[in-house]
Amino acid sequence: MWERVIVHADLNHCYAQIEEMMYPELRQVPMAVGGDEQSRHGIILAKNDLAYEYGIKTGESLREAYRKCPDLLIIEPHYDDYLYYTEEVKNIYREYSDKVENFGLDEAWIDLTASQGLFGGNPVEIVREIQERIYKELGLAVSMGVSFNKVFAKLGSDFNKKMGLTVISQKNYKNVVFPLPVDELFYVGKATAAKLKEKSIYTIGDIAYSRQEYLKSFLGKHGEMIWRFANGLDVSDVTLLEYENRPKSIGNGVTAPHDLSTFEEAKNVLRVLVESVASRLKERELRGSVITIGMRDHELHSFTRQRKIDVATNISSEIMQTVELLLKENCMSQYSGYLDRPYRSMSVKVSQLEEDIPQVQLSLFTDESQRQKEKKLDLVIDEIRKRFGYEKIKRCCLNIHQELTSFNPKEEHIIHPESWFKSS
Incomplete structure (x- = not known):
């Protein structure tokens, strides 16, 4: 075993x-x-x-x-079908282990360490059985990688698609992993790969044989991390079913039906996104103190701007106040009412999250009673939308640009918010 x-x-x-x-x-x-x-x-x-x-x-x-x-x-x-069938696939995983960690809809890590004795002792045979069950019961093909850590297991699942099964063990990992290009390694994006290649580091083996201090000198702590990954030293656990990591941020983004040229157009689209983010924060009983907007113009150039606020929040009006300020400071033209250029897409993110518990120390500069009224208003709107539909209640200002604001970012989209904000 x-x-x-x-x-x-x-x-x-x-x-x-x-x-x-x-x-x-x-x-x-x-x-x-x-x-x-x-x-x-x-x-x-x-x-x-x-x-x-x-x-x-x-x-x-x-x-x-x-x-x-x-x-x-x-x-x-x-999306409803995709959510249903991917959950059915993961339900089969859960029959073999209580440690199943989601990585998006279509991927998951499974820890079979404690399951070996229950299902025959040979982990490769157990994995093959899982694959065959999913294909027989659901008609879906899953590729799998088997290894002694999460990073190499993910590499293995990429080797052979369809019903592929690749084993990367303590004995063979240098032969299997080291020849691969650097951008095959988990957490090595385009920007990091470019920096590595500038230093004549082209393969995962090159990373592994480099000095850790050298990688850190031009990649910072990220260099230390990928050095450990390349050498098979990832010891991170697969989380238990009952355990759910607190997200680092909650955000949402959208591409508009046409380029946005005025401040009011952009503000109203951002307001819809803010309401969805505030609602998600309250559902998770979280609040945040850093608010970020992401903007992508008509030539697909992107940038982000953020601001830290004094009191962490999940209240839509407070988030919107900071979002509007960021928009004015960074996207306004010298001509009143217009943006500095046409914008195609935009996004909102709230980070530095914490549990949403009653304020222990009230601020002299904040009317807490008014804040609670605003929060209750948000909750009432969320409940009406949940029971009767999203379109049953909305702010009057959103009717001005209905072609831009008649979307429900919370329910109608599968959102991968971090992708709006990555630079590498």
């Missing part, structure tokens, strides 16, 4: 694979799941194997995809 058995499972091309499972005829044509091009959400979210053969990539625009394959079939996303 292994001393430690960590599995990473990846439901490859998740959205497209679920569509093919529900409608098998889709396997016969180049197909991709994509957004609505008319509303400016026209990107490829997932593609099937036939679309992949045309060079179609996740994240590219529908126009680019159509140029590669004019007969490409685009399927609108059905």
Whole structure:
């Protein structure tokens, strides 16, 4: 038996694979799941194997995809189905371990260390059994990596897609992992990979054989971390089912139906996002003291601006006050009422989160009774929307630009908020 058995499972091309499972005829044509091009959400979210053969990539625009394959079939996303079936897959994982850690909808780590004796002792056979059950019971193919830590397990699941199973052990990891390019390693993004290549560090083995202090000299603490990852020294645990990590931030973003040119247009779109973020914070019983906006202009140039506030909050009016100030300070034109350039997308994030408990020490500069009234108003609006629908109640100012504000970012979108704010 292994001393430690960590599995990473990846439901490859998740959205497209679920569509093919529900409608098998889709396997016969180049197909991709994509957004609505008319509303400016026209990107490829997932593609099937036939679309992949045309060079179609996740994240590219529908126009680019159509140029590669004019007969490409685009399927609108059905998020409820994706949520249902990915949870059914994870329910099978949970039959084999109480340590299953989600990594997005389609990926998860499973700790089978304590399960070896219960399911036959051979971890590779246990993993193969899980794969076959998922395929037989749900019609979905999962690739899996088996290793002694989370980082190498994730590398393993990327080796062979479909029903692939790759074992990276204490004995073979140098032969399997070290030849791979640096950007294959977990937490090595484009910016970090570029810095490494400037120093003639091209492979994971190059990272492993470098001095830790040298990597730290130009990458900071991040250099120490990837050195440990490259050498197989990741000892982080797979979290228990009952344990849920507190998020580092809660945010939301949207691409507008047309470029935004006035302050009022941008403010109203941001107000919708702020309400969704404030609602999520209260649901998680959290509040935050750093508020960030992310802006992307019509030429796809992006930037973020943030401000720390004195009293942590989850009240929409307080978050909006800071958001509006950031917008004025960083995006206003010298001509009153206009932005400094057309903006295509925007986002809001609240970070430095803490538990939402009653204030122990009241501020001399804050009317706490008024704050509680604002919070109760938020809660009433959230409850009305939950019971009767999002459109049943909204601020009058949002009716001015209905074509921009008639979206529900909390319920209608699968959000990956951190992607709006990453620079590497």
